[in-house]
Amino acid sequence: MTIHLIATGGTIDKYYSPTQGKLTFEGSHLPEMLAQGSCEIELELEVLMQRDSLDLTDEESSLILATCTQSPHKHILITHGTDRMVDTAKALKALNLPKTIVLTGAMIPYTIRNSDALFNLGFALGVVQCLPTGVYVAMNGKIFNADKVIKNKVIGRFEAL
Amino acid sequence: MTIHLIATGGTIDKYYSPTQGKLTFEGSHLPEMLAQGSCEIELELEVLMQRDSLDLTDEESSLILATCTQSPHKHILITHGTDRMVDTAKALKALNLPKTIVLTGAMIPYTIRNSDALFNLGFALGVVQCLPTGVYVAMNGKIFNADKVIKNKVIGRFEAL
Amino acid sequence: MTIHLIATGGTIDKYYSPTQGKLTFEGSHLPEMLAQGSCEIELELEVLMQRDSLDLTDEESSLILATCTQSPHKHILITHGTDRMVDTAKALKALNLPKTIVLTGAMIPYTIRNSDALFNLGFALGVVQCLPTGVYVAMNGKIFNADKVIKNKVIGRFEAL
Amino acid sequence: MTIHLIATGGTIDKYYSPTQGKLTFEGSHLPEMLAQGSCEIELELEVLMQRDSLDLTDEESSLILATCTQSPHKHILITHGTDRMVDTAKALKALNLPKTIVLTGAMIPYTIRNSDALFNLGFALGVVQCLPTGVYVAMNGKIFNADKVIKNKVIGRFEAL
Numbered sequence: 001m002t003i004h005l006i007a008t009g010g011t012i013d014k015y016y017s018p019t020q021g022k023l024t025f026e027g028s029h030l031p032e033m034l035a036q037g038s039c040e041i042e043l044e045l046e047v048l049m050q051r052d053s054l055d056l057t058d059e060e061s062s063l064i065l066a067t068c069t070q071s072p073h074k075h076i077l078i079t080h081g082t083d084r085m086v087d088t089a090k091a092l093k094a095l096n097l098p099k100t101i102v103l104t105g106a107m108i109p110y111t112i113r114n115s116d117a118l119f120n121l122g123f124a125l126g127v128v129q130c131l132p133t134g135v136y137v138a139m140n141g142k143i144f145n146a147d148k149v150i151k152n153k154v155i156g157r158f159e160a161l
Numbered sequence: 162m163t164i165h166l167i168a169t170g171g172t173i174d175k176y177y178s179p180t181q182g183k184l185t186f187e188g189s190h191l192p193e194m195l196a197q198g199s200c201e202i203e204l205e206l207e208v209l210m211q212r213d214s215l216d217l218t219d220e221e222s223s224l225i226l227a228t229c230t231q232s233p234h235k236h237i238l239i240t241h242g243t244d245r246m247v248d249t250a251k252a253l254k255a256l257n258l259p260k261t262i263v264l265t266g267a268m269i270p271y272t273i274r275n276s277d278a279l280f281n282l283g284f285a286l287g288v289v290q291c292l293p294t295g296v297y298v299a300m301n302g303k304i305f306n307a308d309k310v311i312k313n314k315v316i317g318r319f320e321a322l
Numbered sequence: 323m324t325i326h327l328i329a330t331g332g333t334i335d336k337y338y339s340p341t342q343g344k345l346t347f348e349g350s351h352l353p354e355m356l357a358q359g360s361c362e363i364e365l366e367l368e369v370l371m372q373r374d375s376l377d378l379t380d381e382e383s384s385l386i387l388a389t390c391t392q393s394p395h396k397h398i399l400i401t402h403g404t405d406r407m408v409d410t411a412k413a414l415k416a417l418n419l420p421k422t423i424v425l426t427g428a429m430i431p432y433t434i435r436n437s438d439a440l441f442n443l444g445f446a447l448g449v450v451q452c453l454p455t456g457v458y459v460a461m462n463g464k465i466f467n468a469d470k471v472i473k474n475k476v477i478g479r480f481e482a483l
Numbered sequence: 484m485t486i487h488l489i490a491t492g493g494t495i496d497k498y499y500s501p502t503q504g505k506l507t508f509e510g511s512h513l514p515e516m517l518a519q520g521s522c523e524i525e526l527e528l529e530v531l532m533q534r535d536s537l538d539l540t541d542e543e544s545s546l547i548l549a550t551c552t553q554s555p556h557k558h559i560l561i562t563h564g565t566d567r568m569v570d571t572a573k574a575l576k577a578l579n580l581p582k583t584i585v586l587t588g589a590m591i592p593y594t595i596r597n598s599d600a601l602f603n604l605g606f607a608l609g610v611v612q613c614l615p616t617g618v619y620v621a622m623n624g625k626i627f628n629a630d631k632v633i634k635n636k637v638i639g640r641f642e643a644l
Contacts, residue, residue: 036276038300115197124287125284126285130287360599445520447624448608448626463522
């Protein structure tokens, strides 16, 4: 099994630029996270884009769907901004692909102390290896079906519908 | 589903005592790790012991087996020292319990920078929710059957037999 | 000797709010930093405000000056945003107070991995105990006179004029 | 001013070896610490040895003294294990060198979360630039004269005699 790991950006990949004085993107931290986890599973990492999901254009959303459709792999893990994660999950579900697709992300960037990034990435890498065909959101130590989940933005948690 | 999370100690739970000048135990860091992961899955956490697995007595090993046998839960996750993790996994497998039992741990304590603890805990929490009945080692982003895995102590990685 | 430690905010004290998705203030992290440094020197900590220095109003700037003027202590350490640190230092110097006043801050918030906050705070606490009367900026491991320093915003370093 | 920064090892420089399962030395982390502090002061870094101070031989202690004696620099900062820091400080004081010599270290290794290393290094770099000729221990945010300090091993703090 090879897992297609697709980075689209999101909070998980943000870093603090000292000269800009704000959080931004500089390239994905997924290689660093996988190294920290001493992860040895076979992966094809594709840094597709580095975008805050609130800023995703229609073209970018379409690119994510197309990338999953055309992927040669049956197991796909997407790191994604949490604000639109459910939207992308639903759009992927509508495609009805014969693949196991899992979306995850983080509420606190990997580069910030006390981040949930490493836990979530590990969690999602576990479920993507085990779950049957379908589209899932893997957050907060829980597995959600793509069409039965919302992000509660007040408390910053994903909840089953 | 409620996951029975059993802490037995191991590197994952070690901390540095400034006054003793060495790594030791002071109680499990699992609650802190679960909080960092914003983990919301239903768990029963049991801190059974805090032992370096190289120091496990026969009585302690028996206690781990008995705890799994008597657990009211069908999904059990054990945090364990890596040096004897495979031994405990094999002993559990021999019991042939109608449960999904996953063992994990860490090569670097959670309290040390660049630890694999959070990744491994997330990973194991993912697989324990998805796998069928059996005993598994979840390390290095890989799922191993209890009787088909060894720890390569030279490189500090788990490998399939 | 008691050091009057005045927190005004700045990058050093910012934290990432997971629900707001941005860096903001929630109260000073100075007590946590001092605890991490096992700092035992006698301090009076005053959290005067929590402001990005680019947002400092004239009233707030005046309040910082007044607080230093009225301080009963001869050794004052101010944590401050880096963008206006030199401005505040110059305004303090113009007051010609019979005190040792040191300003410091950070380019990366304390709550972010790889922050310079702890190093800078330690450094400034060292120099404020040793220097004669005057106003100084303590950044980048260097001590600058208030009227002979600029922040090079391109590289994020303080430089002597 | 160029500061002669002499690394002798000690807790500040220990790291956790995942394969050995214990804290050991692998070379000094001082370059990494100075980079994290964005330290720009002119330094000559000399990694003289990497030793737990409890293991210092007479030859090694003599080497530290000789290195300070022969140093071309008037400002010397020594990172040192805390258990014998006071002994080395006293031996240096007895040499009566026309230099400012400061000793520091850490109770928790730099590589461990919540370490005091960065704070202490910054603190010591501040005081070594400001103090007159003499030998000092810079720990816990306090400056001690070499012959008026002890380490309280029960609480892990340095105290004035």
